[in-house]
Amino acid sequence: MQQFEVPGQSSSRERAWKTIVTIEDGTAVRLGLGYLIKKGVPNAKRRDVWLALAGVKHFLKKDVHLKGSYCSRLVEVFGERVPLSIQKPPLFGFKESFESHFLTAQGLEACKRILCVFAMENPGIVYSPSIVDLVCLFLHYVTEEEAYYMLNYVLKNTENRNYHIPTSKKDCQKVIFTFANFLEHKSKHLYHHIQSLNFDTEFFEKWLIRFFVGEMPYSKVIRILDAFLLEGYSILFRVGLALLLENQNSLMKCTDGKNFTNMLQQITTQLIDDNTLMKTALGLSLKEVDLPEMFVTFLDHVKEPSIPIYYRPKIDVPPKIFPEELFEHIYAWLPDKIRIKDPVLLHTPEVDGYSFKKFINRIAKYEFVLLVLKSQHGQVFGAFTDTFWNPGDAITGGIDCFVFTLHPTIAKYAYVPGAKPYFLLVKPDSFTVGLGSNSGVALYVDHDWRATSGKCEVFDNTPLNHPDPEDFTIINWELYTFK
Secondary structure, three states: OOOOOOOOOOHHHHHHHHOOOOOOOHHHHHHHHHHHHHHOOOHHHHHHHHHHHOOHHHHHHHOHHHOOOHHHHHHHHHOOOOOOOOOOOOOOOOOOOHHHHOOOHHHHHHHHHHHHHHHHHOOOOOOOOHHHHHHHHHOOOOOHHHHHHHHHHHHHOOOOOOOOOOOOHHHHHHHHHHHHHHHHHHOHHHHHHHHHOOOOHHHHHHHHOOOOEOOEOHHHHHHHHHHHHHHOOHHHHHHHHHHHHHOHHHHHOOOOHHHHHHHHHHHHHOOOOHHHHHHHHHHOOOOOOOOOHHHHHHHHOOOOOOOOOOOOOOOOOOOOOOOHHHHHHHHHHOOHHHHOOOEEEEEOHHHHOOOHHHHHHHHOOOOOEEEEEEEOOOOEEEEEEOOOOOOOOOEEOOOOOEEEEEEOOOEEEEOOOOOOOOOEEEEOOEEEEEEOOOOOEEEEEEOOOEEEOOOOOOOOOOOOOOOOOOEEEEEEEEEEEEO
C-alpha cells in the first residue's frame, strides 16, 4: 500500500520515536505517547501505534464474537472459493469514488472483502458511509486481517473510546447539528453568517462523516486519523472548528452559499501547515450541550434511506452460461426476503435434457425462481418470478417479478407502476413473462425452445435478445430456486 509521510517532525521527536521499541498496550500508549501522537506518527511506527490504540490484541482475547481467524470468516461468507474480484460490495450508503483513497487494485479488493464480511456479520448496520473510508485508510498501514479487526473495534467500542461512528442517517445528521451547535458557541457571528447564506450544511458530511477524505491532502487525513484513534470523534469537530475559526475573516466576506462552499474547498485542498491546524484544533475545548429543540424536532423526522440488506450467496455449483460474479448483480435486484437465501440449481439441459414437459414439471414445484437463458446468438438474459408456474389460462405473478439481461449488457427491467400486472402465463406447451395489453411480450418460449422478445409495457424493457432478431432459439438455460 502507498504510505503518506506526515511532514514537519522535528529531530527531537524523531529521536523520541526511535527510542520506542515495542508498542503493545493501548492504555500505555495513550498515557505515554499521546503527546507524540498528536505531533504526528512516523510511517515506520504507524502500524504499531494504530493496532495499539485500537486494542486489537486485547480485543481478540476479550471478545468472543471475534474469536477465530479472519480467513474462516471469508470462507463463511464466500465459501471455499473466495472470488478474486467483487463487483458489488456493500457500501453502507457510501456514494463517493474509491479513487480518493489511492488504493492499489489488490488493496481495493481487500477493502471489498472486509466490507462483505462486516456486512454479513452486522445486518443491523445498513447506513454508515464512514465504514468504507475507515477501511480504506486502515489498509494503507495494516494488513487486511488487521484492518478488519480494527474496524470491529472502532464500531463496537463507540462509547468506550468516544469514537461514536454514526450508523444511521439520523446519526449522521445529528453529527452535523452537533458541529453547528459547537460553532454557535465558539463564534455566533460566523454561525449566523452561515445561516444567512443559504449554505447546505450537509457539505460538512465530507469533513465529519468522511474524515476529510477528498477535501484535504491525504497525508493530512492520515494525521487526523492518528488523533482520532487516540482521542475519538471529538478531534473531527475540533479540526472542523479550527478550519472555520482560523479562516473566519475570509469566510465572513462570502456573499452566498456557493461562494462559501468554494472558499471551504480552497481552504482544505490547499492546506499546507497542518501543524498549526492541529495545534489550534487540540487547543479548543468542547463543552457538550443539548441540541436546540428545532434540531431535535428535525431529527425525529429524518427518514432512513432504503438500502437493501446485504447477503453474499453461497454458490455450490458455479454457473456455466454467465460469470459467477454476475450473481452479485442479480442478488442486488432480488426482493429482501429472497436476497438472504442461497441459490439452488434445479434444472439444466446438460443434466436434465431439453424436454419442455420435464422443465415445466420441475419449475412448477417452486414459488420463487430465477431463470437464466442463452440464445443461439450468445445473448444471456432471463426472468425472476414470484409465483408458482401452474399451466392454465390464469395470468399470475406479483410486482416483484422482473426480466433482465446479463450479456452483452447488464440491466434489470422491473414492473412499471400503473401498468397492468400481466406477469406470467404458463401453458402446457409454452410460457410468457410480461404480457403487454397493447404491445409485445417481454419473453415468450414454446415447447421447442423457440422464443421471441419485444418491448413490453409491463417492464418497459428493450428486447432481451437485442440487437439480434426478436425471434430466436434458446440453446441453454439454468433454473434456480432459493433456500
